Amino acid sequence: MSLTVDLLDPTLYSEGNPHEIWRTMREAGPVHRQVAGTGSEHWAVVGHSVGKEVLHDWKVFTSTRGVLLRPDDNAAPYPGAGKMPVLTDPPRHTDLRRAVAQMFTPRAVEKLGALAREVAGSLLAGLRARGGGDFATDVAMRFPLAVQAQILGIPAEDVPLILDATRRSVDESEHGSFGHHDVMTYFLQALGTERGEAGQNLIDTLLAARAGGLSLSDEEIVLTCDNIVVAASQTVQHAVNGGLLALLDHPAAWQALREGRVGVGTAVDELLRWTAPATHVMRTAVRDTELAGTTIRAGEAVAVWISSANRDAAVFDRPEELVLDRSPNPHLSLGGGMHFCLGAALVRVLMRALLVELSTADTSLALASPPVWHSTWAVNGLRSLPVEVVPA
Numbered sequence: 001m002s003l004t005v006d007l008l009d010p011t012l013y014s015e016g017n018p019h020e021i022w023r024t025m026r027e028a029g030p031v032h033r034q035v036a037g038t039g040s041e042h043w044a045v046v047g048h049s050v051g052k053e054v055l056h057d058w059k060v061f062t063s064t065r066g067v068l069l070r071p072d073d074n075a076a077p078y079p080g081a082g083k084m085p086v087l088t089d090p091p092r093h094t095d096l097r098r099a100v101a102q103m104f105t106p107r108a109v110e111k112l113g114a115l116a117r118e119v120a121g122s123l124l125a126g127l128r129a130r131g132g133g134d135f136a137t138d139v140a141m142r143f144p145l146a147v148q149a150q151i152l153g154i155p156a157e158d159v160p161l162i163l164d165a166t167r168r169s170v171d172e173s174e175h176g177s178f179g180h181h182d183v184m185t186y187f188l189q190a191l192g193t194e195r196g197e198a199g200q201n202l203i204d205t206l207l208a209a210r211a212g213g214l215s216l217s218d219e220e221i222v223l224t225c226d227n228i229v230v231a232a233s234q235t236v237q238h239a240v241n242g243g244l245l246a247l248l249d250h251p252a253a254w255q256a257l258r259e260g261r262v263g264v265g266t267a268v269d270e271l272l273r274w275t276a277p278a279t280h281v282m283r284t285a286v287r288d289t290e291l292a293g294t295t296i297r298a299g300e301a302v303a304v305w306i307s308s309a310n311r312d313a314a315v316f317d318r319p320e321e322l323v324l325d326r327s328p329n330p331h332l333s334l335g336g337g338m339h340f341c342l343g344a345a346l347v348r349v350l351m352r353a354l355l356v357e358l359s360t361a362d363t364s365l366a367l368a369s370p371p372v373w374h375s376t377w378a379v380n381g382l383r384s385l386p387v388e389v390v391p392a
């Protein structure tokens with residue numbers, strides 16, 4: 001099935017996600033051929049169950065050819081493939097992930113809850129003291145790394161440098177690879193000075209895994225740090241910005257949250273479903289296969305459009321409505337299968353903390369001027385979210 005829309009046209013995303021287009025596509029079928037104006041081709045999976053199938057079937061759908069669509073050529077080799085968790089298939093993926101998993105268990109990250117509340121509270125207090133400002137740059141961008149810096153092994157004085165490098169690494173207009181290069185150089189230097197005591201921070205944990213018998217090259221360690229640190233600092237902001245915008249657009253839902261009529265935990269997952277910060281993830285078929293009756297050839301790119309899957313009426317009741325107490329909520333915003341987001345528990349700790357701080361204050365926020373979107377198929381995020389302080 002092929003619809004004429006080009007999902008890689010950035011202007012489609014200039015005012016957020018093109019949900020009307022995805023609904024039309026879902027109604028026509030779960031799998032569509034896409035040929036971008038820029039030349040790259042892929043199979044667009046827009047339905048939830050087929051999306052889940054792709055994410056779980058790593059034997060057929062490899063991650064080693066990249067996990068984000070590229071406008072020119074999805075089949076080109078990918079730097080870092082096979083050496084960092086997100087770009088590696090089992091069995092090596094299992095080793096890389098096991099080396100760091102203990103740092104990100106629900107139990108390990110729950111300890112960051114108090115710090116997350118403190119950082120969120122202080123950033124919001126600054127915004128309120130100024131009568132408002134740009135929530136995206138003043139709060140959402142700074143918040144995640146400020147909370148995670150210590151466990152990632154980044155001293156406070158280096159946080160601005162890493163924040164800038166990770167921001168550049170995901171900004172296509174700024175030649176992302178230079179940002180990645182700076183993050184990796186930073187961790188390569190840190191590698192020379194760390195002691196390798198388990199549980200201290202990211203690089204210590206990786207070195208302890210190596211000391212414990214897991215063969216890990218310096219390159220794998222540095223690339224794994226890059227994978228985790230970029231994800232840790234550059235994704236949560238989109239969920240937080242999109243989450244606040246959703247609450248501003250749905251005052252009754254926000255009021256219910258403020259009054260404790262809906263739980264913060266379910267609200268976080270509904271805001272994740274709603275915003276879907278990772279708009280899609282890509283895989284490449286390693287052999288000919290079939291998806292919902294469509295033949296996929298070896299070497300072809302398949303993208304799971306998470307933002308679309310999250311609104312599939314076959315799975316979600318009232319999918320186009322924000323239902324903060326939705327439960328169960330099997331959204332795909334944090335992926336699925338073996339590459340399921342390593343930071344999932346951390347995301348929930350961070351978002352809960354910010355939501356509580358936003359919802360318990362005796363003042364509230366209102367939009368001061370229209371938000372500005374990133375206008376890309378790669379992430380659903382806001383560049384700017386101007387807000388002003390208003391009575392609660």
Ligand code: HEM
Pocket residue numbers: 063067085086087097104227228231232233235236239276277278281282332333334335336338339340341342343344346347
């Ligand atoms: C709201 C924020 C976040 C969203 C929406 C998000 C989304 C995702 C998604 C969709 C994947 C799957 C990628 C794939 O299947 O190819 C993923 C993987 C990953 N995420 Fe997150 N993520 C978030 C925050 C974080 C944080 C805070 C961390 C910090 C530890 C993190 C670390 C990772 C890593 C390392 C992977 C690769 C895991 C693997 O390949 O085994 N993410 N994330």
